[in-house]
Amino acid sequence: MALLSVKEMTHRFGGLVAVNSYNLTLEPGQIMGLIGPNGAGKTTIFNLITGIYCPTEGKITFNGQEITGLRPHYIASLGLGRTFQDLRLWRHMTVLEHVKMARYSKIDYGFTGAFLGTPKRKKQEAQATEVAMSLLEMLGVDSLADQVVLNLPYGAQRRVEMARALATDPKVLFLDEPTVGMTPEELSQMIQIIRTVHQKFGLAIFLIEHRLKFVMELCQRIQTLVFGQVIAEGNPEEIQNNPKVIEAYLGEEKLD
Numbered sequence: 001m002a003l004l005s006v007k008e009m010t011h012r013f014g015g016l017v018a019v020n021s022y023n024l025t026l027e028p029g030q031i032m033g034l035i036g037p038n039g040a041g042k043t044t045i046f047n048l049i050t051g052i053y054c055p056t057e058g059k060i061t062f063n064g065q066e067i068t069g070l071r072p073h074y075i076a077s078l079g080l081g082r083t084f085q086d087l088r089l090w091r092h093m094t095v096l097e098h099v100k101m102a103r104y105s106k107i108d109y110g111f112t113g114a115f116l117g118t119p120k121r122k123k124q125e126a127q128a129t130e131v132a133m134s135l136l137e138m139l140g141v142d143s144l145a146d147q148v149v150l151n152l153p154y155g156a157q158r159r160v161e162m163a164r165a166l167a168t169d170p171k172v173l174f175l176d177e178p179t180v181g182m183t184p185e186e187l188s189q190m191i192q193i194i195r196t197v198h199q200k201f202g203l204a205i206f207l208i209e210h211r212l213k214f215v216m217e218l219c220q221r222i223q224t225l226v227f228g229q230v231i232a233e234g235n236p237e238e239i240q241n242n243p244k245v246i247e248a249y250l251g252e253e254k255l256d
């Protein structure tokens, strides 16, 4: 059974058809890429699947359960974690606080526990810190745990956002342009981080990216979206050699 399935999803903003009869099958542990020119509808697809928008038409199923139109926090609690194109971090909180905050969805010591500082609370707090620190270490930002996010370089902020998404124990991770604004060195590090995260957690990953080299290197399957419609889907080699993709993307040049 597919982990995530989208059937004939259409979304209109007034008269604009931003997403048109979109279909997706994402298997457990698969890395899927979504590419396409600016304004093609990529982020709208993420927003529809993660519950920020409710599709005009279509059906979304996650782990056998229909999730079409459900609230974003509920969808997240089922195991869909995401990052945003425009980083959504609380600029005055520390790195560790960000990741622990996401982990609180797993905590059940309740109001009394929080107020009285029960042993259960102490134990769960210590566990939350431990999980958060191990995620920060995996993403190479553990030395920044006590720093306020505002003071971090952009690449480090992206890693913190990813650690926060991972802290909710997702089964699928949505990454919206994870390398935007990164230097070539940061980009290579991000490829390595995504590989590590993928191996360690066996997650499915669905990513939007403009840097084709990054997508071709990481993804097992790729969809190409133009004007809200998938014009091609296949493995990196098939996508690279697909005439419709070449035309949509780079005129007549071969993609590499």
Ligand SMILES: Nc1ncnc2c1ncn2[C@@H]1O[C@H](COP(=O)(O)OP(=O)(O)OP(=O)(O)O)[C@@H](O)[C@H]1O
Pocket (backbone or CB within 6 Å): 013, 016, 018, 036, 037, 038, 039, 040, 041, 042, 043, 044, 045
């Ligand atoms: N909230 C909204 N209201 C109205 N139109 C919107 C809204 N969000 C997106 N659009 C329009 O829908 C289309 C798809 O936008 P979307 O942001 O999904 O594209 P994208 O492929 O993610 O682009 P980019 O690569 O630039 O991020 C665009 O024409 C955009 O202007």
